[in-house]
Amino acid sequence: MNTIFLIVQREYWTRVRKKSFVVMTLLGPLLVSIFYAFLIWVSMAEETPTYRVLVLDETPDGMAAELSTKAGPDIVFESGLPGNLSAFTDVLYQREEVDAVLVFPLRAFENPSSIYLGYKTPPSLESRSGISAAVEQVLEKRKLAFYDIPQSTFDEIRKRIDMPIRKLKESGSLQSDDSLLRTALGLGSGFLIYMFIFLYGVMVMRGVLEEKTNRIVEIIISSVKPFQLMMGKILGIALVGLTQFVIWALLSGIAMAIVGGIMAPDALEQARQGSLQTQAEVGGINTGEVLGMIAGINWFVILGSFVFFFLGGYLLYSSLLAAIGAAVDAETDTQQFMLPVSLPLAFSLVISMNIIKNPDGPWATFFSIFPLTSPIVMMSRIAFNPPAWQVALSMGLLVLTFVLSTWMAGRIYRTGILMYGKKASYRELMKWLFYKGNA
Amino acid sequence: MAMETSLAIDIRNLTKRYAAHTALNDVSIEVPKEQIFGLLGPNGAGKTSLIRIINQITAPDSGQVLLFGSPLAPMHVSRIGYLPEERGLYRKMNVGEQALYLARLKGLSTAEAKSRLKMWFERFDLNPWWNKKVEELSKGMQQKVQFIVTILHEPDVLILDEPFSGFDPVNAALIRDEILRLRDNGTTILLSTHRMESVEALCHSIALLHKSKVYLSGSLTDIKNRFRKNEYRVVLEMPETEFNTHSQYLSQTLLPTKLEWADGFAQMEFQLPESGALKATLNELLKLGNLVEFRELLPGMDRIFVETVTESSKA
Numbered sequence: 001m002n003t004i005f006l007i008v009q010r011e012y013w014t015r016v017r018k019k020s021f022v023v024m025t026l027l028g029p030l031l032v033s034i035f036y037a038f039l040i041w042v043s044m045a046e047e048t049p050t051y052r053v054l055v056l057d058e059t060p061d062g063m064a065a066e067l068s069t070k071a072g073p074d075i076v077f078e079s080g081l082p083g084n085l086s087a088f089t090d091v092l093y094q095r096e097e098v099d100a101v102l103v104f105p106l107r108a109f110e111n112p113s114s115i116y117l118g119y120k121t122p123p124s125l126e127s128r129s130g131i132s133a134a135v136e137q138v139l140e141k142r143k144l145a146f147y148d149i150p151q152s153t154f155d156e157i158r159k160r161i162d163m164p165i166r167k168l169k170e171s172g173s174l175q176s177d178d179s180l181l182r183t184a185l186g187l188g189s190g191f192l193i194y195m196f197i198f199l200y201g202v203m204v205m206r207g208v209l210e211e212k213t214n215r216i217v218e219i220i221i222s223s224v225k226p227f228q229l230m231m232g233k234i235l236g237i238a239l240v241g242l243t244q245f246v247i248w249a250l251l252s253g254i255a256m257a258i259v260g261g262i263m264a265p266d267a268l269e270q271a272r273q274g275s276l277q278t279q280a281e282v283g284g285i286n287t288g289e290v291l292g293m294i295a296g297i298n299w300f301v302i303l304g305s306f307v308f309f310f311l312g313g314y315l316l317y318s319s320l321l322a323a324i325g326a327a328v329d330a331e332t333d334t335q336q337f338m339l340p341v342s343l344p345l346a347f348s349l350v351i352s353m354n355i356i357k358n359p360d361g362p363w364a365t366f367f368s369i370f371p372l373t374s375p376i377v378m379m380s381r382i383a384f385n386p387p388a389w390q391v392a393l394s395m396g397l398l399v400l401t402f403v404l405s406t407w408m409a410g411r412i413y414r415t416g417i418l419m420y421g422k423k424a425s426y427r428e429l430m431k432w433l434f435y436k437g438n439a
Numbered sequence: 440m441a442m443e444t445s446l447a448i449d450i451r452n453l454t455k456r457y458a459a460h461t462a463l464n465d466v467s468i469e470v471p472k473e474q475i476f477g478l479l480g481p482n483g484a485g486k487t488s489l490i491r492i493i494n495q496i497t498a499p500d501s502g503q504v505l506l507f508g509s510p511l512a513p514m515h516v517s518r519i520g521y522l523p524e525e526r527g528l529y530r531k532m533n534v535g536e537q538a539l540y541l542a543r544l545k546g547l548s549t550a551e552a553k554s555r556l557k558m559w560f561e562r563f564d565l566n567p568w569w570n571k572k573v574e575e576l577s578k579g580m581q582q583k584v585q586f587i588v589t590i591l592h593e594p595d596v597l598i599l600d601e602p603f604s605g606f607d608p609v610n611a612a613l614i615r616d617e618i619l620r621l622r623d624n625g626t627t628i629l630l631s632t633h634r635m636e637s638v639e640a641l642c643h644s645i646a647l648l649h650k651s652k653v654y655l656s657g658s659l660t661d662i663k664n665r666f667r668k669n670e671y672r673v674v675l676e677m678p679e680t681e682f683n684t685h686s687q688y689l690s691q692t693l694l695p696t697k698l699e700w701a702d703g704f705a706q707m708e709f710q711l712p713e714s715g716a717l718k719a720t721l722n723e724l725l726k727l728g729n730l731v732e733f734r735e736l737l738p739g740m741d742r743i744f745v746e747t748v749t750e751s752s753k754a
Binding site for chain 2: 014
């Protein structure tokens with residue numbers, strides 16, 4: 001046990017002190033905060049260029065005069081110019097700041113689809129919808145007048161309701177709908193586990209390969225059992241990963257708070273209220289309810305299962321990757337064995353993105369129990385409170401599988417690390433599994 | 440369990456099979472205490488398999504290894520020092536730190552390992568390199584570090600697989616002296632090598648493995664006696680004129696492998712059909728001139744090696 005601790009210690013310290021680790025650990029949060037600052041900056045910046053539209057109104061009663069000047073913050077309608085389309089086209093191409101011509105033909109009211117926009121500069125998505133909305137508004141007003149409907153009546157008819165969606169609990173009380181939050185939570189933690197398994201699993205493989213190609217491995221395993229060396233490496237690297245994630249989380253939090261504080265706190269406050277407002281408009285939720293939603297999630301269960309699936313998945317995959325590292329002579333040879341390992345991993349990420357729409361469906365259920373995909377898929381489901389027996393089964397199977405996979409990996413590892421210049425095939429690996437080993 | 444025994448390593452009927460071939464086939468070797476024991480054999484003879492079993496890196500299919508009278512057990516790991524043929528170090532790790540780590544894996548405390556390393560680094564002129572990365576060291580220096588790490592925990596049994604490879608003659612001599620010193624201090628050394636001159640210079644006994652079996656074992660003197668071919672070398676003092684008179688007679692009676700005259704001495708090397716003929720032959724020769732040198736030509740280890748291996752290959 002003492003020797004495993006020594007190995008864990010070495011694996012941990014040599015990696016944590018590496019320049020690349022320090023740089024990545026500090027750079028990660030820096031990149032996150034730069035990205036965050038950029039987002040705020042973009043949302044605050046009003047530099048979107050004005051989209052200037054010439055209005056050619058051929059309608060007898062000057063319909064276009066009613067075009068709202070407030071179509072959008074950056075759309076300007078220029079109306080009242082004389083001339084026909086060819087004259088307008090000339091102006092469009094003479095004046096650099098003009099981007100398009102909006103044409104209301106003679107019978108625009110009777111035939112609204114004859115109205116069109118001819119552009120020199122293609123309009124942005126925002127400008128498109130702004131201009132369309134402005135035209136629709138003009139038509140609307142005209143039609144109301146035509147049918148003699150008062151604006152107030154029309155507004156009354158058109159009033160939108162925001163149907164509240166609530167969870168009806170068994171007790172009969174209502175609870176706010178938090179499925180969006182749960183979806184984000186599930187996908188986020190699933191993705192984190194995926195990242196962790198992949199990044200650090202490959203690090204285990206490289207470490208094993210390094211020891212093998214360095215030929216230091218025979219010196220070490222004359223002092224410790226190969227299994228101890230493998231497990232020491234896997235655990236040491238797990239700690240490296242945990243350290244990096246904790247530092248990232250802390251630094252990112254601090255950096256984002258600082259960035260938020262520096263870059264116009266008012267704007268941030270506005271944005272926050274704005275987003276709450278939109279949410280309130282959409283789902284009828286207020287700030288209190290949001291807090292209630294956050295409180296309503298069983299964080300203990302989520303965090304607990306995160307740590308469990310995170311470690312379980314990592315142990316399972318890193319042991320397989322350790323076996324691959326031991327079986328080959330060079331990193332280029334890892335390809336043929338990498339595919340079957342990385343495929344289920346990538347697959348479970350895709351699956352969890354899709355099943356999140358139906359977290360209790362048959363696929364979701366199956367893949368959240370199947371051990372090769374369960375760490376990611378079950379984690380994506382866990383926020384939706386899946387049946388307890390499924391979680392228990394999934395966890396149990398994961399434990400069984402990683403015990404089996406570390407056992408298998410240990411056997412392949414022990415033979416592989418001392419095998420040089422021999423190209424390992426799957427058949428070869430099967431044989432290694434059953435060699436008589438250390439007593 | 441442990442009985443008083445004169446054997447450091449007692450290898451009994453070891454067999455180790457891999458899927459396609461047998462690495463060791465009923466191998467028994469006795470390695471006496473406090474000696475340098477040579478483990479010889481061509482590539483693929485099973486030496487590395489045997490060494491790995493003694494180091495408990497792999498287990499045999501059948502047979503047993505006793506270390507100082509008791510069957511191999513995990514606690515023996517700290518009594519053995521092993522320098523593998525294929526050896527390396529972590530390239531990116533500091534030299535001192537790495538030596539410390541490897542020493543602690545063998546069970547030394549940090550303080551103990553540190554003070555012993557200081558001593559050895561001093562002795563091998565490695566002190567300036569303590570804080571350098573391994574990749575900055577020359578191959579010879581890396582080998583020195585490996586050697587130090589192998590013997591640092593003062594093992595009772597030292598297993599050295601081609602210890603001289605990668606060393607220049609100066610450092611090879613340094614290592615050889617250390618090996619002899621360790622032997623004198625009571626360490627049993629198992630030396631696996633292809634270099635017969637080091638076998639002759641260092642080993643007291645040997646075992647020759649070939650095709651997974653022991654073909655030859657015993658003390659070097661015994662083995663050489665077994666391979667003696669009644670070959671002798673005689674140098675007589677005589678003038679050139681006299682040599683010219685006798686040379687025809689000599690070549691007809693002795694059928695020498697070498698017969699020449701230089702600076703007043705006639706040198707001859709010849710083989711007798713049986714050792715009983717020696718006295719008569721010598722008496723004849725003494726009549727021809729003053730005897731300056733007489734000795735039996737014992738076969739060298741490399742000849743014994745090649746002969747044994749080719750003989751058995753024919754069989």
